[in-house]
Amino acid sequence: MAEEAEEQNTETTRPEFPVGRVKKIMKLDEDINKVTSEALFVVSRSTELFLRFLAEKSAEAAIEKKRKTIKLGDMRVAVKMHRPTSDFLLDSLPLPIQSLDRPATGKARSRPAVEKPLPVGTRRIDRFFHKPENEVPVEIEDD
């Protein structure tokens, strides 16, 4: 009995995603009130699956270019090729030629010209990237 519990422990509670951190990120959305622990688990696991998917596709793009290091450009290729991912992520990925800028600050200047019609029950991701009023202004150092 104890052995079975041990097995299930390693299979189902893999220490992959810090659930508390996922919850904090979710709670940044003021519209979200309460979340069941199962829902939180599904979100965490989904994010893990998404990361694994993105990693695989990015690696394929790198290997295509005969490289063994995944770079930003490979991620862009991977995102562009998968429509569900590009729907919400392509605008936020920094361009490889510029230094990595926080997508939240970069959002203001890279708005798509054409607004795609939203699927039912969704809203634009850029709603999340409005700066709160009481935030300290970002200082950018010039090199």
Add this chain to the structure above:
Amino acid sequence: METEKVVPEAEELPKTIVRRVVKDKLHNCSPDTDISVHKDALLAFCESARIFIHYLSATANDICKESKRQTINAEDVLKAIEEIDFTEFVDPLRDSLDGQLTFRNWIFIFCCNFPAFYFKRRNA
């Protein structure tokens, strides 16, 4: 990083965990090849995961509100997964969820019965 972070560190996924997940998958895909991740790409993975969490949560929240509920449950999230066209995740997620629930049930039963088990074993 030379630029100030807009989002505090506490509201990001830890880089070490993101790196571990990515490297684990890369190792599974190509066990013979050692694929590494450039540091800018790793940051982009972290950010992508964070955006995904927001995107999925918001979709699940809308589905939940449509049902006139206040608390997002697992089914809302699973429907949201389909909504955002990541249908291939649904089956693995259901499997994980079933396993998770079974584990928690087991722990609950164990805790309830532990005194009984303990005394049974002592008297055996």
